[in-house]
Amino acid sequence: MITRRKLIANTLKGMAALSLPAAAFEILTPDRLNAIIYNDPAKVRYVFLVDTNKCVGCGLCVKACKNENEIPYDANVTRTWVERYIITRDERHEVLEKVFADSPKGARDGFITGQIDLGHGNIYMPKKEDIDKAFFVPKLCNQCDNPACVQVCPVGATYQADDGVVLIDRKWCIGCGYCVMGCPYGVRFFHPVHRVADKCNFCYHRIKKGMKTACVDACPFGARLIGNYKDPDDAVTRIINTKRVGVLKEEFGTRPQVFYLGLSMEVR
Amino acid sequence: MMVHGEAWTIKELFTYPNEYIYWSIQIVMYPFMTGLVAGAFVLSSLYHVFGIKQLKDIARFSLVFSFALLPCAPLPLLLHLQQPLRNMHVMMTPHFTSAIAAFGIVFVTYGAIVAAELWFLYRKHFVETALALKNKADKSAYETVMYHVNNLLTLGAHDISELALHRDERAIKIMAGIGIPVACFLHGYAGFIFGSVKANALWMTPLMPVIFIMSAVVSGIALCMITYIVTMEGRKFLAKRKAAACPGESCAEIESVEVNVIRMTAKYLLGFLVAAISLELLDLIFRGYTAVKSWDMLRRVIYGKDFYNIFVFQYGLGNLVPFILLLIPGLTIRRAVVGTLLVLLGVFMMRWNVVIGGQAFSLTFAGFMHYHLPIIPHDMETFREGLFGALFIIGSPYVLFFILNKIMPVFGMKESH
Numbered sequence: 001m002i003t004r005r006k007l008i009a010n011t012l013k014g015m016a017a018l019s020l021p022a023a024a025f026e027i028l029t030p031d032r033l034n035a036i037i038y039n040d041p042a043k044v045r046y047v048f049l050v051d052t053n054k055c056v057g058c059g060l061c062v063k064a065c066k067n068e069n070e071i072p073y074d075a076n077v078t079r080t081w082v083e084r085y086i087i088t089r090d091e092r093h094e095v096l097e098k099v100f101a102d103s104p105k106g107a108r109d110g111f112i113t114g115q116i117d118l119g120h121g122n123i124y125m126p127k128k129e130d131i132d133k134a135f136f137v138p139k140l141c142n143q144c145d146n147p148a149c150v151q152v153c154p155v156g157a158t159y160q161a162d163d164g165v166v167l168i169d170r171k172w173c174i175g176c177g178y179c180v181m182g183c184p185y186g187v188r189f190f191h192p193v194h195r196v197a198d199k200c201n202f203c204y205h206r207i208k209k210g211m212k213t214a215c216v217d218a219c220p221f222g223a224r225l226i227g228n229y230k231d232p233d234d235a236v237t238r239i240i241n242t243k244r245v246g247v248l249k250e251e252f253g254t255r256p257q258v259f260y261l262g263l264s265m266e267v268r
Numbered sequence: 269m270m271v272h273g274e275a276w277t278i279k280e281l282f283t284y285p286n287e288y289i290y291w292s293i294q295i296v297m298y299p300f301m302t303g304l305v306a307g308a309f310v311l312s313s314l315y316h317v318f319g320i321k322q323l324k325d326i327a328r329f330s331l332v333f334s335f336a337l338l339p340c341a342p343l344p345l346l347l348h349l350q351q352p353l354r355n356m357h358v359m360m361t362p363h364f365t366s367a368i369a370a371f372g373i374v375f376v377t378y379g380a381i382v383a384a385e386l387w388f389l390y391r392k393h394f395v396e397t398a399l400a401l402k403n404k405a406d407k408s409a410y411e412t413v414m415y416h417v418n419n420l421l422t423l424g425a426h427d428i429s430e431l432a433l434h435r436d437e438r439a440i441k442i443m444a445g446i447g448i449p450v451a452c453f454l455h456g457y458a459g460f461i462f463g464s465v466k467a468n469a470l471w472m473t474p475l476m477p478v479i480f481i482m483s484a485v486v487s488g489i490a491l492c493m494i495t496y497i498v499t500m501e502g503r504k505f506l507a508k509r510k511a512a513a514c515p516g517e518s519c520a521e522i523e524s525v526e527v528n529v530i531r532m533t534a535k536y537l538l539g540f541l542v543a544a545i546s547l548e549l550l551d552l553i554f555r556g557y558t559a560v561k562s563w564d565m566l567r568r569v570i571y572g573k574d575f576y577n578i579f580v581f582q583y584g585l586g587n588l589v590p591f592i593l594l595l596i597p598g599l600t601i602r603r604a605v606v607g608t609l610l611v612l613l614g615v616f617m618m619r620w621n622v623v624i625g626g627q628a629f630s631l632t633f634a635g636f637m638h639y640h641l642p643i644i645p646h647d648m649e650t651f652r653e654g655l656f657g658a659l660f661i662i663g664s665p666y667v668l669f670f671i672l673n674k675i676m677p678v679f680g681m682k683e684s685h
């Protein structure tokens with residue numbers, strides 16, 4: 001006959017017994033695991049440098065990225081994109097300057113016309129003589145030092161490797177979208193085939209083999225560079241340390257690690 | 269190839285290429301449903317903890333209703349996930365820097381408290397029903413099932429002596445007491461999920477959890493009132509039909525009880541409504557006054573694009589009109605019905621304006637996104653995150669309530685205390 005007292009006592013004993021073997025396993029964070037597999041991972045911190053002065057908006061990087069990382073070519077999402085900014089003197093609006101920006105299809109096919117799509121079927125065509133300045137700004141994941149996306153992922157499917165790159169575990173992501181909402185740069189989206197969160201990972205499969213990212217290789221003008229910030233002799237590191245570089249939206253405290261040469265205040 | 273979010277988002281001006289309205293109708297439903305759960309519980313606790321006698325009738329009702337609503341609160345989250353089958357990952361590898369990670373734990377804790385309180389409240393009933401059915405000869409199939417269910421639910425505690433029942437009462441009081449902060453936490457927590465998204469200019473405010481709690485209580489009370497009225501009207505209708513046959517409750521009796529309960533409950537509804545509106549206005553005024561970088565954009569959304577949703581539907585129809593309706597003395601049932609329905613609309617619109625409104629502008633602060641609720645579903649996604657998905661969520665608690673009411677009858681019970 002099992003009395004209530006006995007039942008409770010046995011349950012407690014059983015629970016204690018069960019928790020013993022559980023304590024024998026050590027729970028490894030991805031960081032720790034990495035540290036064990038690659039002996040000294042702390043020698044690398046990948047950083048990116050974009051020289052906006054060199055970018056001509058051809059979109060070859062976007063094309064290369066889509067193919068390399070198997071983001072369906074016609075899907076309206078992309079891991080990297082190029083924005084065009086046109087600052088005009090617009091008399092109609094009676095303001096001295098007016099900023100227009102766009103990135104049709106992420107600039108996959110480059111910028112082939114001067115037209116700007118304003119949405120709702122409205123097209124604006126700035127007159128050449130009205131344009132004060134115009135430039136292109138490539139964008140990608142900033143592999144932030146304090147990544148908002150990693151903080152908000154409820155299951156740890158988004159995590160940061162020791163070399164600074166933020167990765168997504170496609171087998172573990174539940175697709176809640178919290179990271180998509182949490183990233184201030186809008187670099188995240190849902191992969192149309194895998195139905196999990198996706199974003200630029202600096203072509204992790206390539207850089208780990210010592211190669212450059214697909215976009216860096218694709219850019220004919222050298223507007224994109226990847227480097228290792230932990231190496232003081234790295235060309236990119238030297239530029240970041242000696243030239244005037246900027247980062248995007250630093251007010252969010254994410255400490256982005258994609259640096260820009262020639263950033264302008266109009267850039268969003 | 270259609271990307272998630274593309275089906276219901278229309279972009280305007282400059283937005284980033286990957287931006288869509290990723291959190292759609294189900295994320296509106298989620299805080300709305302949790303709000304109802306928490307609110308219904310708080311209403312029942314007003315009687316059990318603070319001993320507000322006039323609420324005795326609605327207290328039992330709202331507790332059972334809160335329990336029926338409970339499983340429906342995480343449903344919208346589940347429907348919203350891109351990988352719903354992986355939902356258990358949240359419990360398996362909770363990543364506690366995320367506000368969503370503790371959801372399962374908070375939720376289960378709360379569920380356990382409500383279940384425990386209900387058990388103490390209905391223990392006597394279970395025992396009595398089980399005993400009565402046990403001794404009954406030739407039980408029907410339904411009765412046999414009911415006998416086993418009730419017998420099981422007693423959990424072997426058959427003691428219904430005066431002393432034991434007294435202890436039950438104390439336990440109810442304690443459970444209800446612990447339940448209030450947990451219910452508030454459950455919902456304040458939903459607010460925190462939004463309030464802590466630093467990338468979103470509209471959501472990021474420490475007031476968000478408090479605003480959510482207040483409006484939660486408002487909506488919970490309103491829903492309990494309206495459901496209470498509907499069930500009472502139903503009973504009145506039945507009583508009328510049976511009036512000749514059995515002289516049990518008469519219509520007049522039910523009617524007077526109903527009006528009294530509703531008048532009393534309406535007072536509490538008004539109190540919480542005032543608190544909710546004050547907080548929301550404080551938030552709005554503060555944003556306008558400090559006018560940081562994002563205000564330029566927020567102003568265009570709040571006073572421009574979303575003007576009707578915010579000022580007409582939420583504040584006007586959803587807050588001001590019911591406020592006046594419920595405040596005028598001599599509240600009638602009909603007026604209460606209109607008032608509470610409008611209150612529910614107001615709270616729903618508030619959730620809508622937070623969730624959808626928060627995504628109405630681009631992270632560039634230079635473009636907009638418009639949401640078009642999918643009505644006719646043409647695939648699984650537009651069903652799950654469309655009108656019918658939302659209606660499914662709204663309907664499910666009533667089905668549960670119907671079943672629960674069979675086991676734990678809400679009406680016609682003699683109060684032991």
Ligand code: SF4
Pocket residue numbers: 140141142143144147148149150166182183184185186187188199254
């Ligand atoms: S840019 Fe966005 S997605 Fe990339 S690491 Fe930073 S917060 Fe995460």
Ligand code: SF4
Pocket residue numbers: 152153154155156157158168172173174175176177178179180196197
């Ligand atoms: S969508 Fe995936 S990666 Fe992003 S927060 Fe949710 S579970 Fe994490």
